[in-house]
Amino acid sequence: MHYCLNLCEFIKTFVYIAALIRINKISLLQYRNYTSSVFSLGAPVTCITGPNGSGKTNLLDAVYYLCYTKSYFSAYQQHSARAGTDGFRITGDFLRGGREEAISAKWKAGKKEIFKNDIEYDKITDHIGIYSAVMIAPDDTELINGGSELRRKWVDSILGQVDKTYLELLIRYQRVLLQRNAWLKIQGYRPATDNTELEYYDAQLAADGTYIHRQRLKFIDDLLPLLNDFYHRLSGGHEPLQVTYTSDLAQKPLADWLTQNLQHDLRYQRTLRGIHKDDWDFRLNDMPLKQFGSQGQKKSFLFALKLAQYAYLSKVLGHLPILLLDDIFEKLDQNRMEALLRIIQGPDFGQVILTDTHPERIAQAFGAEAEVGFIHLG
Ligand SMILES: Nc1ncnc2c1ncn2[C@@H]1O[C@H](COP(=O)(O)OP(=O)(O)O)[C@@H](O)[C@H]1O
Ligand SMILES: [Mg+2]
Known part of the structure; x- marks a missing residue:
């Protein structure tokens, strides 16, 4: 009986670890408005705050880029390179199934390269579906x-x-x-x-x-x-x-x-x-x-x-995908916002990264117990 309980616990823990993906850190080089920046994203919920034009959406988009090797917002790779440059590099320290992995995306002079733990993918599409x-x-x-x-x-x-x-x-x-x-x-x-x-x-x-x-x-x-x-x-x-x-x-x-x-x-x-x-x-x-x-x-x-x-x-x-929410609290009424927060804080959702111009609004919305990390830009 005791043995069975331990085994059940072990299986539960194992399933939990396998289902978890997370990005802990991101480094940006010449990506959009960034010259060279590093951000920690380790908390279950990270809120990126700052005035308009400070690079909140760009940072969110960089996380998306590491998952799908393309920007969510722009079909032209050249737009993602800082103006006046011909390339960029984004590196993310991820956790997947309890294991650390570094994913790197490099774009230079029209050529894209994706690396996992410093090894380049032969086929970029092989990366799709690994981090969602x-x-x-x-x-x-x-x-x-x-x-x-x-x-x-x-x-x-x-x-x-x-x-x-x-x-x-x-x-x-x-x-x-x-x-x-x-x-x-x-x-x-x-x-x-x-x-x-x-x-x-x-x-x-x-x-x-x-x-x-x-x-x-x-x-x-x-x-x-x-x-x-x-x-x-x-x-x-x-x-x-x-x-x-x-x-x-x-x-x-x-x-x-x-x-x-x-x-x-x-x-x-x-x-x-x-x-x-x-x-x-x-x-x-x-x-x-x-x-x-x-x-x-x-x-x-x-x-x-x-x-x-x-x-x-x-x-x-x-696995539980990373949820990226760009300025959504701006446009949601109180009821929908509360319903959404209840859903995304439930057990079927994983890491959340969001942007908002008002840090107080987020701190209040998620409550005192929630582990919210803040990145202030601007
Ligand atoms: N390729 C680029 N090179 C330099 N700056 C850029 C590039 N693309 C966007 N930007 C700048 O990034 C800023 C917008 O960042 P954004 O992430 O949308 O801000 P926020 O979401 O905080 O309002 C603007 O000032 C814009 O000019
Ligand atoms: Mg924005």
């Missing part, structure tokens, strides 16, 4: 209000880190799609004598697109219960919520679309049907959120989406 993070930032409402491309990117960023095949097939699909579109354009002035090339593109797109479609379908099934739960905990409401995944592939296989739609594709000189047109329709009370949702409903929905992303990643990856 979820960012919630002020402009994220675009996920609800913006075009379908943003929602596809969001879903792809999640599935790409839990499923390597998904990531590889998606990259290939996008490449072949560009090739097929280039082929369609050429037909206008230099028609091909046979269809060998087109048949190759179609077969490849159909195979990869079918896999991606299947994984996206399954993802919504997995996400929906999590989303429902978080939405109702955040809003306190009970209105029913729906997410509809719309795809051409729901009507017929992609191979059929590609052959039957060829005349249209030739006229428009691009591939009109496929998983690159997929979208997700968010609804409350059976009304589209984008057109009819109130600001408050959209905010709760967005936070619920991000928390559901967090819960989904932690379930599939087997």
Whole structure:
């Protein structure tokens, strides 16, 4: 009996350690507005404070960069290098499964290198999924209000880190799609004598697109219960919520679309049907959120989406991602803020790093017992 108890304790401790990832320290060299700075992030909750323009968001983004080898906010790597320089370096001291690991990202003259314990990755994509993070930032409402491309990117960023095949097939699909579109354009002035090339593109797109479609379908099934739960905990409401995944592939296989739609594709000189047109329709009370949702409903929905992303990643990856919150207390009312704090301080959430212009607000929100570390910039 005693032995069994000890064993249970041992297993519990082991599971806990395996599930824990944390960044303890970060060093920035020529990253954004930083010249050379080191910050300690060891506390379970770290609050970065300082006036506007002092580099709070940039510091949060540097943590994101170490997890995903790219900025959350900018698609151009050059923007991350301090103005007037042609490179930057970020190093993070991480803890994973009880073991220390140094992750380093170096970008110089257009070339990116990622290191784990000073050993360079052969393939940068091998780093994806090892350290995960979820960012919630002020402009994220675009996920609800913006075009379908943003929602596809969001879903792809999640599935790409839990499923390597998904990531590889998606990259290939996008490449072949560009090739097929280039082929369609050429037909206008230099028609091909046979269809060998087109048949190759179609077969490849159909195979990869079918896999991606299947994984996206399954993802919504997995996400929906999590989303429902978080939405109702955040809003306190009970209105029913729906997410509809719309795809051409729901009507017929992609191979059929590609052959039957060829005349249209030739006229428009691009591939009109496929998983690159997929979208997700968010609804409350059976009304589209984008057109009819109130600001408050959209905010709760967005936070619920991000928390559901967090819960989904932690379930599939087997560790608790780092939660990065950029200026979110600025825009949340008291009730939602309290609900959010209850959720993220629970056992299903790990390290939290956040930014705020008001340190008192954070100290008060988290309460006296919480271990909050502060970084003051400015
Ligand atoms: N590549 C860069 N080189 C130099 N400064 C930069 C670069 N990118 C952003 N900045 C500066 O960083 C500051 C913004 O930092 P940011 O993290 O957004 O501040 P905060 O979140 O505290 O308001 C601005 O002053 C901006 O000019
Ligand atoms: Mg900011």
